[in-house]
Amino acid sequence: xxxxxxxxxxxxxxxxxxxxxxxxxxxxxxxxxxxxxxxxxxxxxxxxxxxxxxxxxxxxxxxxxxxxxxxxxxxxxxxxxxxxxxxxxxxxxxxxxxxxxxxxxxxxxxxxxxxxxxxxxxxxxxxxxxxxxxxxxxxxxxxxxxxxxxxxxxx
Amino acid sequence: xxxxxxxxxxxxxxxxxxxxxxxxxxxxxxxxxxxxxxxxxxxxxxxxxxxxxxxxxxxxxxxxxxxxxxxxxxxxxxxxxxxxxxxxxxxxxxxxxxxxxxxxxxxxxxxxxxxxxxxxxxxxxxxxxxxxxxxxxxxxxxxxxxxxxxxxxxx
DNA sequence: GAGCTAAACTTGAGATCGCAAGGATCATAG
DNA sequence: CTATGATCCTTGCGATCTCAAGTTTAGCTC
Numbered sequence: 001x002x003x004x005x006x007x008x009x010x011x012x013x014x015x016x017x018x019x020x021x022x023x024x025x026x027x028x029x030x031x032x033x034x035x036x037x038x039x040x041x042x043x044x045x046x047x048x049x050x051x052x053x054x055x056x057x058x059x060x061x062x063x064x065x066x067x068x069x070x071x072x073x074x075x076x077x078x079x080x081x082x083x084x085x086x087x088x089x090x091x092x093x094x095x096x097x098x099x100x101x102x103x104x105x106x107x108x109x110x111x112x113x114x115x116x117x118x119x120x121x122x123x124x125x126x127x128x129x130x131x132x133x134x135x136x137x138x139x140x141x142x143x144x145x146x147x148x149x150x151x152x153x154x155x
Numbered sequence: 156x157x158x159x160x161x162x163x164x165x166x167x168x169x170x171x172x173x174x175x176x177x178x179x180x181x182x183x184x185x186x187x188x189x190x191x192x193x194x195x196x197x198x199x200x201x202x203x204x205x206x207x208x209x210x211x212x213x214x215x216x217x218x219x220x221x222x223x224x225x226x227x228x229x230x231x232x233x234x235x236x237x238x239x240x241x242x243x244x245x246x247x248x249x250x251x252x253x254x255x256x257x258x259x260x261x262x263x264x265x266x267x268x269x270x271x272x273x274x275x276x277x278x279x280x281x282x283x284x285x286x287x288x289x290x291x292x293x294x295x296x297x298x299x300x301x302x303x304x305x306x307x308x309x310x
Numbered sequence: 311g312a313g314c315t316a317a318a319c320t321t322g323a324g325a326t327c328g329c330a331a332g333g334a335t336c337a338t339a340g
Numbered sequence: 341c342t343a344t345g346a347t348c349c350t351t352g353c354g355a356t357c358t359c360a361a362g363t364t365t366a367g368c369t370c
Contacts, residue, residue: 019305070350072326074349125169129165140291143283147178231357314370318366327356
């Protein structure tokens with residue numbers, strides 16, 4: 001124990017969680033930006049679309065799955081549309097909703113960025129753990145509130 | 156397996172890590188803001204100072220321990236100084252450094268905010284785990300890069 | 311002690327994101 | 341069919357934070 005008097009395991013765990021997040025996302029972001037000109041959030045959204053049926057989603061569903069605000073998604077998609085990675089599409093049955101559809105360029109972009117990014121995640125995150133520990137960690141993290149929003153899609 | 160074809164445990168764990176961070180910090184922030192008018196980072200810095208020897212730290216050390224940029228710390232401390240929670244102090248042996256010192260009001264603020272914030276952390280984070288799992292999780296997270304910067308202070 | 315490099319800090323500019331408010335559309339109830 | 345409330349999306353505004361550049365001071369070397 002050093003500076004922190006209180007070393008309740010929960011607090012220690014939370015502190016490490018916070019710091020690790022800051023450190024890892026900073027590094028991941030910077031690499032992703034350098035190699036592919038994408039934000040972590042950009043990539044996140046692109047991948048959601050990539051695996052969505054017909055590669056399209058309502059903006060609100062994107063927001064919920066990546067845990068951003070609706071307004072955050074609007075502006076993020078503005079950027080991706082500007083790059084031609086994503087297009088808007090109207091919804092016939094409901095004029096309020098606009099779909100975001102991955103373009104061919106978008107598909108290509110995901111496939112280009114995927115390998116290096118997954119390798120980075122492996123290096124900065126996964127590599128610290130044995131296979132068994134990875135599953136264990138995934139299970140533990142899965143209990144946290146909203147930890148698996150992106151693992152379920154609304155129709 | 157739902158939308159994500161690739162369910163390598165590492166990727167699942169990382170995704171959950173990301174989402175859980177977003178969800179929990181959003182909620183913690185909002186409560187902290189509502190009750191005590193503090194950002195999560197504000198609180199973080201205040202606590203670092205609270206446990207530092209003489210309740211003072213060089214700005215650069217604060218930056219390293221909470222994983223913010225030097226410029227981030229400058230502006231964050233501007234705010235805390237404006238509220239009277241922190242003061243500047245010059246360093247006799249090195250004119251380049253400015254210390255940040257917790258004021259009495261700052262001490263009080265930390266002690267006021269502490270209980271509710273720790274309770275929030277317990278509720279949103281710790282409560283999902285058994286005591287044994289908490290230690291396990293802390294250990295696992297501790298292996299991540301820079302996860303315990305705040306557990307060691309430079310002189 | 312003059313010059314050089316490195317460190318600590320600040321500042322300006324820009325990016326990202328949330329909140330609050332507003333507009334459009336749908337769905338339901340009367 | 342109209343009124344009400346909810347949902348989807350966008351926009352204005354502000355807050356936070358980073359990066360790059362600049363200033364001042366230390367510490368070294370020659």
